[in-house]
Amino acid sequence: MYAGSTSGGIGLELSMIEQIISEHSKDRVVPGGIVWMDIDLKTARDFGGANVVGHMEEQYPNEPVADPERTFFTFDTVVPAKTIPYAENQHIIRRFARKWGLKVYDVDAGIGSHIVIEEGLATPGATMAGTDSHLNILGAVGAFGQGMGDMDIAFIFRTGKTWFEVPRTMRVAVEGRMPRNCSAKDLTLAVVGTLGSKGGLGMSMEMTGDQVESLSLSGRITLASMATEMGAVCALIEPNGEILEHFRSVNGEQPQNVPVHVPDYLFEREVSLDVSDLEALVSMPGKPDKVRPVSSLGTIEVDSVFIGSCTNGSYEDISEVARIVEGTRIHPRVMAKVVPATRSVWKRLLYEGKVKTLFDSGFIISNSGCGGCASGQIGMTGPGEVQVSTSNRNFMGKQGKGDTYLASPRTAAASALLGRIASIDDLGVGQ
Amino acid sequence: MIIEGAVMLLKDENGDLLGDIDTDMIFHNRHLAITDVNEMGKYALGNLKGYEHLPSLKGKVQILIAGDNFGSGSSRQQAVDCFKALGIKALLVRSVGAIYKRNAINAALGLFTIEGTSDGIVRSKDGDRISLDTITGDVKKDDGMIGRIAIPSGVQMDILDAGGLFEYGRRCE
Ligand code: SF4
Numbered sequence: 001m002y003a004g005s006t007s008g009g010i011g012l013e014l015s016m017i018e019q020i021i022s023e024h025s026k027d028r029v030v031p032g033g034i035v036w037m038d039i040d041l042k043t044a045r046d047f048g049g050a051n052v053v054g055h056m057e058e059q060y061p062n063e064p065v066a067d068p069e070r071t072f073f074t075f076d077t078v079v080p081a082k083t084i085p086y087a088e089n090q091h092i093i094r095r096f097a098r099k100w101g102l103k104v105y106d107v108d109a110g111i112g113s114h115i116v117i118e119e120g121l122a123t124p125g126a127t128m129a130g131t132d133s134h135l136n137i138l139g140a141v142g143a144f145g146q147g148m149g150d151m152d153i154a155f156i157f158r159t160g161k162t163w164f165e166v167p168r169t170m171r172v173a174v175e176g177r178m179p180r181n182c183s184a185k186d187l188t189l190a191v192v193g194t195l196g197s198k199g200g201l202g203m204s205m206e207m208t209g210d211q212v213e214s215l216s217l218s219g220r221i222t223l224a225s226m227a228t229e230m231g232a233v234c235a236l237i238e239p240n241g242e243i244l245e246h247f248r249s250v251n252g253e254q255p256q257n258v259p260v261h262v263p264d265y266l267f268e269r270e271v272s273l274d275v276s277d278l279e280a281l282v283s284m285p286g287k288p289d290k291v292r293p294v295s296s297l298g299t300i301e302v303d304s305v306f307i308g309s310c311t312n313g314s315y316e317d318i319s320e321v322a323r324i325v326e327g328t329r330i331h332p333r334v335m336a337k338v339v340p341a342t343r344s345v346w347k348r349l350l351y352e353g354k355v356k357t358l359f360d361s362g363f364i365i366s367n368s369g370c371g372g373c374a375s376g377q378i379g380m381t382g383p384g385e386v387q388v389s390t391s392n393r394n395f396m397g398k399q400g401k402g403d404t405y406l407a408s409p410r411t412a413a414a415s416a417l418l419g420r421i422a423s424i425d426d427l428g429v430g431q
Numbered sequence: 432m433i434i435e436g437a438v439m440l441l442k443d444e445n446g447d448l449l450g451d452i453d454t455d456m457i458f459h460n461r462h463l464a465i466t467d468v469n470e471m472g473k474y475a476l477g478n479l480k481g482y483e484h485l486p487s488l489k490g491k492v493q494i495l496i497a498g499d500n501f502g503s504g505s506s507r508q509q510a511v512d513c514f515k516a517l518g519i520k521a522l523l524v525r526s527v528g529a530i531y532k533r534n535a536i537n538a539a540l541g542l543f544t545i546e547g548t549s550d551g552i553v554r555s556k557d558g559d560r561i562s563l564d565t566i567t568g569d570v571k572k573d574d575g576m577i578g579r580i581a582i583p584s585g586v587q588m589d590i591l592d593a594g595g596l597f598e599y600g601r602r603c604e
Contacts, residue, residue: 085464149534151507
């Protein structure tokens with residue numbers, strides 16, 4: 001649909017991000033140029049949201065938001081509030097939302113970026129801005145989400161648009177098929193390890209290859225969620241039939257203006273990696289891009305395990321953990337925590353008995369939300385503590401003072417069972 | 432626009448400009464509930480080893496110089512506002528996270544990328560006074576060229592000139 005269309009009359013096809021921006025801007029879209037872009041979905045979360053409200057009240061007293069139907073708040077970082085300042089901030093937001101009739105996905109709802117996919121709000125090709133720096137997760141469905149600061153968001157609340165520097169586009173081609181014992185997170189860590197923390201700096205990445213195309217929605221979310229850890233603006237994946245069907249079934253209509261990957265586009269850069277020999281990977285403490293195979297680590301005893309976050313808090317992720325641990329107990333030394341991404345993931349796990357499975361295996365299961373990364377809602381680590389986390393960031397101090405290794409839900413489950421960093425291969429045949 | 436002031440360089444143990452300074456090092460997440468900009472200054476660089484003393488230099492440093500991928504991490508505006516609260520006028524970095532760059536420009540904190548090797552900039556000493564010309568890209572010390580910065584785009588300069596995004600928005604109305 002977009003292939004063959006022109007970019008500012010220079011006769012080149014548009015990359016996916018350029019297609020999306022073109023649909024939302026009257027300006028000429030050229031890489032590196034600045035455009036004014038319309039934002040479809042405008043949000044703020046409990047973190048940053050009170051500052052957005054502060055700016056609104058100071059800069060635009062008694063002026064309404066531009067588009068109340070598609071302006072809302074999501075409380076997902078510290079839910080329910082565990083400190084008085086957070087409680088106060090959340091309530092500042094609630095009061096503002098009530099005054100202007102805006103929706104609040106309150107403390108029980110879960111992670112905003114997952115809710116907008118689940119509820120079909122962030123359709124392929126849509127634009128969204130919010131105070132969540134991982135909003136670019138929407139690349140999983142071929143939509144463009146962008147985390148921004150609170151001034152930016154207040155401006156967008158009021159005007160419905162913002163200035164934007166059109167990012168250059170690079171292609172990441174994932175060659176080969178990964179072995180069956182690997183998961184989307186291992187693939188993602190392989191990409192992060194290959195590109196490094198600056199490998200996508202300022203770029204829109206288009207993720208391609210058979211293995212990427214065959215990822216489920218949950219796997220695509222995992223991959224897109226770590227664009228930020230490569231410095232990229234976003235990682236876009238062309239929607240396949242499963243993704244389009246998700247939106248069709250939720251919204252009752254086929255998404256329009258779905259961006260497509262144009263192989264002939266003149267990419268700023270192309271990187272390829274082969275995943276045929278992939279194995280279970282971890283990111284070493286403090287460095288998401290310092291990626292090592294689990295098999296190379298030797299024995300590292302584990303004290304705590306966190307399963308959740310916007311990267312790996314989906315139904316598919318957590319139900320896989322339940323399948324692996326079913327009928328067994330986690331290692332007595334390990335404290336293992338599960339945080340479903342959204343309330344509907346929680347519900348499904350509960351109704352299908354998977355919450356019981358996890359509980360019986362010794363897991364702590366918490367309210368849906370961000371859980372581990374934002375101010376350690378489900379607990380921090382102390383100095384010397386070793387944690388395996390399915391999250392996307394392990395910068396020193398972020399999840400506590402301990403050493404946090406990033407891993408897949410499978411690796412986290414195996415590590416919880418064995419009390420050391422381990423892959424599912426270490427659990428023996430049949431897992 | 433000419434921006435002038437005393438510099439402080441963020442360097443590693445080898446004397447190279449520090450890269451990958453993320454928003455948790457600049458303004459740690461345990462202070463995120465703070466909404467008053469004046470309160471933010473005292474936590475600037477509070478989680479960056481060796482530079483936690485920056486707030487004690489309030490008024491003595493106007494330009495910070497750092498390496499690649501500055502401000503990666505979260506979208507927190509506090510990581511920009513904390514520098515403004517200390518009177519910092521500009522950041523000169525080798526490269527910058529996209530969200531951080533927006534936040535800085537929107538808050539009218541000059542954020543410029545260093546062009547080429549610009550050795551003279553890297554060799555500056557803490558406390559040296561330098562000047563940046565946002566129109567020519569020249570960076571000078573005692574009237575001698577020490578390097579260059581990339582010239583920001585029109586919209587970005589307009590926002591800086593206006594004193595921030597809100598003021599710019601009002602001008603456009
Ligand atoms: S889970 Fe962590 S990284 Fe993801 S949105 Fe929440 S705070 Fe951000």
